[in-house]
Amino acid sequence: MxxxxxxxxxxxxxxxxxxxxxxxxxxxxxxxxxxxxxxxxxxxxxxxxxxxxxxxxxxxxxxxxxxxxxxxxxxxxxxxxxxxxxxxxxxxxxxxxxxxxxxxxxPRRVGEGGTPAAVEEGAVLAPGVVLGAGARVGRGTLIGANAVIGPGVAIGRDCVIGANVTLGFALVGDRVRIHAGAAVGEPGFGAAAGAGGLVDMPQLGRVILQDGVTLGANSCVDRGAFEDTVIGENSKIDNLVHIAHNVRVGRNCAMAAFTGISGSVVIGDGVQFGGKAGVADHVVIGDGAIVAADAAVMRDIPAGEKWGGSPARPFRQWMRETAWLTREAGRRKGTQA
CATH class of the missing domain: 3.40.1390.10 (MurE/MurF, N-terminal domain)
Structure with missing residues (x-):
């Protein structure tokens, strides 16, 4: 490849x-x-x-x-x-x-020569939109003011791309909504020690947003380092979410604001994340799992389980431990009084 x-x-x-x-x-x-x-x-x-x-x-x-x-x-x-x-x-x-x-x-950049962009009949481009060489925009798609669509990007039909979105190195399905200020396809984070200090690792993959995906305002989805970053069909991503390189998100997933997904995480179908949840790199989260708000996921979560806490563990275990700590803290406080 x-x-x-x-x-x-x-x-x-x-x-x-x-x-x-x-x-x-x-x-x-x-x-x-x-x-x-x-x-x-x-x-x-x-x-x-x-x-x-x-x-x-x-x-x-x-x-x-x-x-x-x-x-x-x-x-x-x-x-x-x-x-x-x-x-x-x-x-x-x-x-x-x-x-x-x-x-x-x-990497190809906006402003370089090449095959002209192709816009199907019925697509609407607001003032200030920039289309890179070879970009394709499907019928019925609306692109907001000052959005930048990079070279080669393919956007399906009936999509809504908000104002000031930057969209590069990406293949976008039909009925996708990307809200204002989102950045899709920027390089993922990776560095290696070189003779002169840290050097950026190459990021040569893509982003694939399947049909019906919603990506919130000011969210970031990094392109893959070599594999693709994929968000599955009908998944809904809130504002201010970060999805790192090589992540694979299943279908019908939901992520509340401030969720952060580290590189190479694999997320099954129907997974839900509360606000400010964080996931360490290379973790696998099974179908239908629920990650509570503010959880810090450091290891794999089996399908269908609900986890919370920092570090995250099964929800009932976390609640029992939290209740025990609360009782112990109150008991010690009473003893000291």
């Missing part, structure tokens, strides 16, 4: 020798310096034309299964590379991968 060409320009091919010079890496097989790669890819998606990175020896079996053309790797793990995979040996594999991504892929 390569980054979607509607949103990213491919700048390859690039030789491994050039990548080594760019990143300060050393080739494990110098004779392979003229071998070329077309792009970067995460480990699970890497193929013979891609360069990836490895920071944990436990992932060597996954690397062997993927068989990428090249891999940024530390000296201690270079010996474990599979046949046919050329090592780019460096002390900062992740940061080197980020540099390679900038050399091989470039």
């Amino acid at each position: 390569t980054p979607d060409p509607r949103f990213y320009d491919a700048l390859g091919p690039v030789s491994l020798a050039e990548l080594a010079r760019l990143t300060g890496a050393e080739l494990s097989a110098p004779e392979a310096g003229e071998r070329q790669v077309l792009g970067v890819a995460i480990l699970s998606r890497a193929g013979p034309d891609a360069v990836t990175f490895l920071t944990n020896a436990r992932l060597l079996p996954e690397l062997a299964a993927a068989r990428p053309g090249a891999c940024f790797v530390s000296a201690g793990e270079a010996a474990g590379l599979p046949d046919g995979c050329v090592g780019l040996v460096t002390g900062q594999p992740q940061a080197a991968y980020a540099q390679a991504a900038e050399r091989l892929h470039r």
Whole structure:
């Protein structure tokens, strides 16, 4: 899988020798310096034309299964590379991968040339709307004043896009409502330590908003780092919610204001979040679960369960513990008096 060409320009091919010079890496097989790669890819998606990175020896079996053309790797793990995979040996594999991504892929920006935008009959664009090259707007869609629709973005029919929305790197279904000031498709948060300090990790994925989604005012939905960020059909997101990169939200979910979902969380269908709930990265929340307001979810929640507290645990357990603490606090206060 390569980054979607509607949103990213491919700048390859690039030789491994050039990548080594760019990143300060050393080739494990110098004779392979003229071998070329077309792009970067995460480990699970890497193929013979891609360069990836490895920071944990436990992932060597996954690397062997993927068989990428090249891999940024530390000296201690270079010996474990599979046949046919050329090592780019460096002390900062992740940061080197980020540099390679900038050399091989470039996000398309508003104002650049390309295929003209296409607007179906019956769509309405308010004053100040900006459409990037190749953007598509469906019949009956209303786009509010000063909204910016990035290159390649596809918006379905009968949608409402509010004033001052920024919408990029995204595919939007029918009957979607995005309220004023929302930011969809901005880079997700990720950084790696490099020789000169922290460097931003590449964010080469997309955002997919399925039919009937509502996204509240001033909310943020980050595009994926390489996979997509997906919000499922008919899910309703309140104002001031943040959904990070690679998150997958199921159908008919509801999130109240100030909810924050960290990267790579998987949320089932029909899940509900109270206001100011927070979820740690890579957590899985099962179908029909309920997360109470102000909960801090640090581990997986089984389907159908209700959790609350910080850290979050099953709701009845949390209530019993809270009641016990209240009684104990009152008892101690009475003793001291």
